[in-house]
Amino acid sequence: MNIEDHRRLRESLGAFALDQLSPGERTAVQAHLDGCADCRAELAEILPLAAPLKLVDPARLDQDPGAPPAWLEGSILGAIKAEPRRTGRWWLAAAAAVLLIGGAGIGYAVAPDPPKIPLESVQVTAVAAGVRSTADVVPHTWGMEIKLVGTGFAPGKKYHVVVLDGQGKVAPAGEFIGTGAKQMSCNLNSAVLRADARSFEVLDETDQVILRGQV
Numbered sequence: 001m002n003i004e005d006h007r008r009l010r011e012s013l014g015a016f017a018l019d020q021l022s023p024g025e026r027t028a029v030q031a032h033l034d035g036c037a038d039c040r041a042e043l044a045e046i047l048p049l050a051a052p053l054k055l056v057d058p059a060r061l062d063q064d065p066g067a068p069p070a071w072l073e074g075s076i077l078g079a080i081k082a083e084p085r086r087t088g089r090w091w092l093a094a095a096a097a098v099l100l101i102g103g104a105g106i107g108y109a110v111a112p113d114p115p116k117i118p119l120e121s122v123q124v125t126a127v128a129a130g131v132r133s134t135a136d137v138v139p140h141t142w143g144m145e146i147k148l149v150g151t152g153f154a155p156g157k158k159y160h161v162v163v164l165d166g167q168g169k170v171a172p173a174g175e176f177i178g179t180g181a182k183q184m185s186c187n188l189n190s191a192v193l194r195a196d197a198r199s200f201e202v203l204d205e206t207d208q209v210i211l212r213g214q215v
């Protein structure tokens with residue numbers, strides 16, 4: 001792969017993390033990631049930042065088209081401010097995803113469906129009172145995705161998720177905002193491979209463990 005092709009592929013990692021690529025493009029990126037440690041490292045940094053965008057539930061947007069929630073824009077702006085050196089075009093892909101979401105859900109609705117991947121249901125133990133949750137994990141070539149559904153996370157409060165491997169190493173898997181009694185559903189991505197992952201934890205703003213999952 002020449003330098004120009006590699007630059008273009010690297011710029012598509014943001015869109016890849018957001019599931020915004022066509023199946024063909026996605027396959028090309030996946031094949032490249034298998035052989036390129038640099039791009040895997042780049043993706044590992046992008047995934048936790050991209051996760052808030054994936055919180056948006058397309059089903060809810062269909063019923064309630066409108067502007068993206070303020071916290072969603074806030075997450076992106078916050079991430080940009082936190083990472084000023086990250087000026088590559090992948091942020092355009094992130095912004096485009098927000099515009100699609102903002103466009104009355106139409107753009108989101110016509111986006112290609114991600115390929116159907118079998119979900120693996122995992123055991124979740126709530127540590128905090130009032131929290132009820134289930135989780136499935138999806139193995140990817142670049143890491144593991146956690147699909148978390150639950151209620152009882154304090155509304156408006158920020159939670160972060162980490163994945164632990166067999167050596168006790170901790171990797172970030174993204175953040176979400178609690179929705180109280182209303183069911184919350186989000187996809188969280190970590191760069192820990194499914195085979196290496198042992199558990200994940202959801203922590204609150206004071207780093208208290210709210211729930212644990214065995215994977």
Ligand SMILES: [Zn+2]
Binds near residue numbers: 040
């Ligand atoms: Zn590469």
